[in-house]
Amino acid sequence: MKYSSQKVAMPYFIAALALFFGQIVFGLIAGLQYLDGTFLFPDLPFNVTRMSHTNLLIVWLLMAFMGAAYYIVPEEAQTELYSPKLALVTFWVFLAAAALTLAGYLFVPYSQLAAMTGDAILPTMGRGYLEQPLPTKIGIVLVALSLLFNVTMTLIKGRKTSLNLILIGSLWGLALLFLPAFYFPDDTVKASYGWWWIVHGWVEGDWELILGALLGFILIKMTGVDREIVEKWLYIIIAMTLMTGIIGIGHHYYYIGAPAYWIWLGSIFSALEPIPFLLLVAFAFKMLLQRRREHPNKAAMLWALATPIVAFLGAGLWGFMITLAPVQYYTHGTNFTAAHGHLAFFGAYAMVSLSIISYAMPLLRGREANSPSAQRWEMTGFWIMVFSMIVITLALTGAGIVTAFLQRSGDNPLGFMQVQDKERVFFWIREFAGLGFFSGLLVYLGSFFISGEYDYASEAKQALSA
Amino acid sequence: MKTASSAQPLPGDFAIWVFIFAELLVFGVLFSAYALSRMSNAGLFDASQATLNRSYGLVNTLTLVTSSYFVARATRAIRHGRSAACGRWLGGALALGALFLAVKLLEFHDDFSRGITLSTNLFYMFYLSLTFFHFMHVVLGMVILGFVAYRTYAGAYDANRYTGVETGASYWHMVDLVWIILFALIYVLH
Amino acid sequence: MSSIENRPAGSVAEPQGFLPKPCTAAWAALIGLALFTYRLGAYGSGRLLMGAALCLTLLKGQLVVDYFMGLRSVRPFWRIAMAAYLIVVGGVIAVAYLSA
Amino acid sequence: MQQVFTKSMARNIFLGGAAFFLIIYLVLTYDSWQQIPKRDHADQMTPAVIAGKYLVDTHDCIGCHTINGEGSYYAPELGNVYKRRGGAFIEAWIRAQPTGVAGRRQMPQFNFTQSQLDDIVAYLKWLSNIDTNNWPPNIQG
Numbered sequence: 103m104k105y106s107s108q109k110v111a112m113p114y115f116i117a118a119l120a121l122f123f124g125q126i127v128f129g130l131i132a133g134l135q136y137l138d139g140t141f142l143f144p145d146l147p148f149n150v151t152r153m154s155h156t157n158l159l160i161v162w163l164l165m166a167f168m169g170a171a172y173y174i175v176p177e178e179a180q181t182e183l184y185s186p187k188l189a190l191v192t193f194w195v196f197l198a199a200a201a202l203t204l205a206g207y208l209f210v211p212y213s214q215l216a217a218m219t220g221d222a223i224l225p226t227m228g229r230g231y232l233e234q235p236l237p238t239k240i241g242i243v244l245v246a247l248s249l250l251f252n253v254t255m256t257l258i259k260g261r262k263t264s265l266n267l268i269l270i271g272s273l274w275g276l277a278l279l280f281l282p283a284f285y286f287p288d289d290t291v292k293a294s295y296g297w298w299w300i301v302h303g304w305v306e307g308d309w310e311l312i313l314g315a316l317l318g319f320i321l322i323k324m325t326g327v328d329r330e331i332v333e334k335w336l337y338i339i340i341a342m343t344l345m346t347g348i349i350g351i352g353h354h355y356y357y358i359g360a361p362a363y364w365i366w367l368g369s370i371f372s373a374l375e376p377i378p379f380l381l382l383v384a385f386a387f388k389m390l391l392q393r394r395r396e397h398p399n400k401a402a403m404l405w406a407l408a409t410p411i412v413a414f415l416g417a418g419l420w421g422f423m424i425t426l427a428p429v430q431y432y433t434h435g436t437n438f439t440a441a442h443g444h445l446a447f448f449g450a451y452a453m454v455s456l457s458i459i460s461y462a463m464p465l466l467r468g469r470e471a472n473s474p475s476a477q478r479w480e481m482t483g484f485w486i487m488v489f490s491m492i493v494i495t496l497a498l499t500g501a502g503i504v505t506a507f508l509q510r511s512g513d514n515p516l517g518f519m520q521v522q523d524k525e526r527v528f529f530w531i532r533e534f535a536g537l538g539f540f541s542g543l544l545v546y547l548g549s550f551f552i553s554g555e556y557d558y559a560s561e562a563k564q565a566l567s568a
Numbered sequence: 569m570k571t572a573s574s575a576q577p578l579p580g581d582f583a584i585w586v587f588i589f590a591e592l593l594v595f596g597v598l599f600s601a602y603a604l605s606r607m608s609n610a611g612l613f614d615a616s617q618a619t620l621n622r623s624y625g626l627v628n629t630l631t632l633v634t635s636s637y638f639v640a641r642a643t644r645a646i647r648h649g650r651s652a653a654c655g656r657w658l659g660g661a662l663a664l665g666a667l668f669l670a671v672k673l674l675e676f677h678d679d680f681s682r683g684i685t686l687s688t689n690l691f692y693m694f695y696l697s698l699t700f701f702h703f704m705h706v707v708l709g710m711v712i713l714g715f716v717a718y719r720t721y722a723g724a725y726d727a728n729r730y731t732g733v734e735t736g737a738s739y740w741h742m743v744d745l746v747w748i749i750l751f752a753l754i755y756v757l758h
Numbered sequence: 759m760s761s762i763e764n765r766p767a768g769s770v771a772e773p774q775g776f777l778p779k780p781c782t783a784a785w786a787a788l789i790g791l792a793l794f795t796y797r798l799g800a801y802g803s804g805r806l807l808m809g810a811a812l813c814l815t816l817l818k819g820q821l822v823v824d825y826f827m828g829l830r831s832v833r834p835f836w837r838i839a840m841a842a843y844l845i846v847v848g849g850v851i852a853v854a855y856l857s858a
Numbered sequence: 859m860q861q862v863f864t865k866s867m868a869r870n871i872f873l874g875g876a877a878f879f880l881i882i883y884l885v886l887t888y889d890s891w892q893q894i895p896k897r898d899h900a901d902q903m904t905p906a907v908i909a910g911k912y913l914v915d916t917h918d919c920i921g922c923h924t925i926n927g928e929g930s931y932y933a934p935e936l937g938n939v940y941k942r943r944g945g946a947f948i949e950a951w952i953r954a955q956p957t958g959v960a961g962r963r964q965m966p967q968f969n970f971t972q973s974q975l976d977d978i979v980a981y982l983k984w985l986s987n988i989d990t991n992n993w994p995p996n997i998q999g
Contacts, residue, residue, distance in 0.1 A: 135932075138961050140961060213968070348879040348882075356991060361889070431993060515997075518999065
């Protein structure tokens with residue numbers, strides 16, 4: 103850490119981890135409700151559990167991205183943050199808004215929440231991931247504007263590296279792509295066509311740019327590889343992302359009422375969407391091989407290298423399996439999609455957030471790296487979480503395949519609940535893997551409470567005596 | 569002399585070749601998709617194809633091939649250091665590119681006034697998206713060539729420095745190559 | 759951008775005599791082939807005719823690759839890669855049309 | 859020697875490529891916008907349909923159900939539920955919730971009025987007539 107204003111990243115990272123914890127708790131409840139439909143009903147209906155689970159995901163990722171931006175932008179620009187105070191105020195506003203919204207979900211029936219918050223004036227509620235009441239949505243825009251103002255002003259007065267341009271540009275993209283959240287036409291087909299501008303635009307477009315920038319930053323810092331090489335790779339990767347991903351949005355348009363040509367265009371372009379993820383894997387390992395230093399933060403390196411791999415599995419491989427129109431005809435709207443969503447969100451965005459936290463938190467706490475025992479805890483948490491998430495993915499995939507065969511095909515297709523009953527074994531596996539993930543998360547969080555820093559001298563002595 | 573020349577790298581900046589191969593891959597997939605979906609709809613494809621005015625396709629083929637030839641001459645000229653000639657050839661190529669666009673727009677206008685859209689049938693879906701996708705490549709190619717021509721007039725290239733010309737030229741030839749296949753596939757084969 | 763001074767002079771020498779430049783000859787051939795393909799399409803249908811049109815198209819493609827792009831004078835790998843591309847695409851088209 | 863793959867070249871490809879595909883997407887979206895009202899019979903969106911849609915949104919139906927495959931996978935597809943079950947069944951079903959059967963997934967009681975139920979059914983009926991390229995594969999959704 104080179105600039106004292108980078109410290110504002112710390113509350114963002116801590117809040118991100120706390121919200122992450124909350125997300126997993128709601129995930130466990132939702133998983134249990136799949137098995138016991140009366141669990142916590144009617145106090146916590148499934149839809150409320152689910153929206154809490156998904157909204158916490160988005161908020162903690164945004165927290166982590168914002169923290170990362172406040173950490174990276176000054177360091178890249180080689181100047182103090184324009185206004186650390188504004189960043190801190192923004193943090194509290196954002197956290198309070200998130201907490202209020204969550205309380206609204208939990209304690210007020212959704213339709214009443216809509217009536218209370220003026221949804222009738224400008225209807226925006228009732229869409230996946232965008233369940234937030236109107237005031238929260240406006241709050242998100244204001245928070246984003248504050249972040250953009252702060253980092254852009256920092257950029258203007260400082261050094262303009264390509265990495266910083268990509269990061270700040272993609273943050274602008276993130277904010278702009280949120281604006282269609284205020285467009286919710288009566289025509290359901292147009293509404294879902296436009297809903298994908300946000301969801302696809304974020305996770306299969308703009309966020310991949312953020313992912314690239316964060317990973318690029320970590321790799322520059324940890325491997326000491328020449329910035330020119332890293333930035334050139336970054337441009338190639340994000341070029342491939344947008345060149346495949348923009349028309350690739352068509353793979354969401356096959357069966358929602360949009361014209362038939364999307365079946366061809368979406369299939370072709372989305373089939374190419376794994377390419378940038380593959381490039382990301384190649385990039386990360388190429389940088390590792392060309393490294394000019396051995397960074398003591400092994401845990402951060404592990405996160406950074408695993409991110410592209412798991413992202414490739416989740417977004418690339420699992421996405422590819424269901425992206426072609428003839429396949430999606432049977433898997434659309436099944437747990438196969440949920441399987442892909444889980445591994446892709448975790449592998450790409452959760453893991454890159456945890457990577458930057460793993461890299462930056464020790465520095466924010468005044469040490470280059472945590473003590474080896476803390477790192478061992480962190481890496482144990484890493485393996486448990488990654489393994490558990492892969493099991494969750496496989497279980498959901500199994501459930502999705504069962505639906506595709508029993509409910510979607512054959513001469514005598516079964517009804518929805520009949521098929522769900524036959525998938526119980528997969529939902530049990532998912533729930534146990536979820537508990538595994540939760541324990542991994544506890545181990546991971548525990549690593550933050552192991553004190554001490556990386557001691558070069560004793561490590562060197564140990565290495566020599568071994 | 570022969571052995572020395574065969575060891576030459578690809579003309580122009582290597583980055584453009586990555587781009588060219590990626591584009592060829594996408595067009596290759598699109599062409600294959602067209603051919604494969606015709607398998608089960610041959611009658612529909614042939615009947616719809618018969619409504620196209622093949623002459624537009626021919627004129628555009630001749631235009632683009634000639635334009636590509638001009639660009640080849642421009643590359644040749646700059647390798648000999650004749651930058652004024654290079655600029656003239658590039659200008660001619662750009663004019664032909666504009667002619668291509670004009671003819672194509674005329675054809676699109678015809679199509680639309682016949683009430684044809686992407687949703688009319690599978691053939692027109694492919695016909696319109698393939699030709700429009702290619703149309704956009706011509707536009708992009710002209711932007712690149714225009715930039716190269718401007719740099720040529722500004723004196724940025726000579727007998728020793730002409731990577732830029734080769735880079736733009738390579739892209740333009742790719743646009744030409746794709747059209748040659750597209751012309752046969754969409755307008756001729758049935 | 760660095761200069762390219764070590765290109766062999768032979769590949770860029772001014773042509774001597776009355777023979778047209780290779781790219782001019784290629785252009786003339788391309789124009790002729792395009793007109794011919796057009797005529798084939800207007801003439802009728804049938805596997806032989808269409809097969810001929812497809813082959814001529816691939817030949818035109820290779821002419822562009824060799825003489826316009828100038829891949830005749832670079833490492834053979836690239837020229838072969840392009841030829842392979844044309845053959846694969848042409849092959850898929852041919853198979854699809856034959857089994858239609 | 860030729861300069862291989864400069865950073866500025868990579869950046870130009872990124873900017874040019876992104877702009878290029880964005881334009882193509884905008885053109886396609888323009889066309890889709892013309893087609894969608896025909897495919898979903900927008901002319902049949904009566905005030906009842908629109909009111910029903912608003913009720914479906916503000917009760918977060920897609921928090922458990924899917925509509926044309928979008929939403930969550932906890933409860934059956936609603937895009938074709940009108941064709942699967944018919945209006946009378948849907949009304950009766952919504953009124954009868956929650957079933958309270960032990961262990962079975964529960965749907966809350968929303969206390970809709972009769973006219974609200976009519977609106978919801980009108981919306982579900984409109985949904986079931988959208989041209990979704992023959993999805994879902996069968997009536998089970």
